[in-house]
Amino acid sequence: MSTAMQALTANYTASQQELEDLVIARQKLETQLQENKIVQDEFGTLKDDTKVYKLTGNVLLPVEQFEAKNNVSKRLEFITGEIKRCEENIKNKQTAQDQMRAEIMKAQQAAQGA
Secondary structure, eight states: OOOHHHHHHHHHHHHHHHHEEEEEEEHHHHHHHHHHHHHHHHHSSTTTTOOEEEEEEEEEEEEEEEEEHHHHHHHHHHHHHHHHHHHHHHHHHHHHHHHHHHHHHHHHHHHHHH
């Protein structure tokens, strides 16, 4: 196998690993999104005078309900934005892989023709 072919194959393998890492990151973000949606739904069932606590380390600290709701809303916005960014990166990586695959096929055909 030529050095150019080896380089193409190595780049393709590295790209596959990067794509896998992006997919795993996307899955983690989706889990966080679902967890935060559950918390937001729970806030909807609370009475206005219900006390809310935040776990900080090993300690539960009281927090204002409106502040906790705002924090969860902001977190949901952030996670949604990160998911969109991650999906765009996945799409770009897949496009790059398709191009690399085509280059590898051309190189293999050229090698077989020679």
